[in-house]
Amino acid sequence: MSKQTDPSRALDGLSEDYLDACRLGLRAKSKELAARLIEAMPSLDKKILWTQKYLPDLFKIRSHLIDFQIYNAIVFPALLQGNRIWP
Known part of the structure; x- marks a missing residue:
């Protein structure tokens, strides 16, 4: 039996x-993981949730640098939603 x-x-x-x-x-x-992460997140809602949850940690880890792939495909579209992200 396969585990879902x-x-x-x-x-x-x-x-x-x-x-x-x-x-x-x-x-x-x-x-490689960034590419897989982008593929796994087609909806804007998931991008917004990911940005809320992981962007602060990413800033701490990479000295305020964000991988262009992640920024372009996930963070930027989420930030365009403005007040939906940062209550």
Whole structure:
């Protein structure tokens, strides 16, 4: 019997793996995980939730630098929603 995983839990795991790769300075791995993370987040609502949850940690880890792929595909569209993100 195959075990089904909760999509939000899988997304959280992928996000944590990405942050760990960034923390360790593994550029190739973080780039690969960024691409997988972007693919796993087609909806704007998921992008907004991800930005709210992980952007502060990403700033701490990477000295206020954000990977262009992540910024372009996830963070920027979420920030365009303005007041929906930062209550």
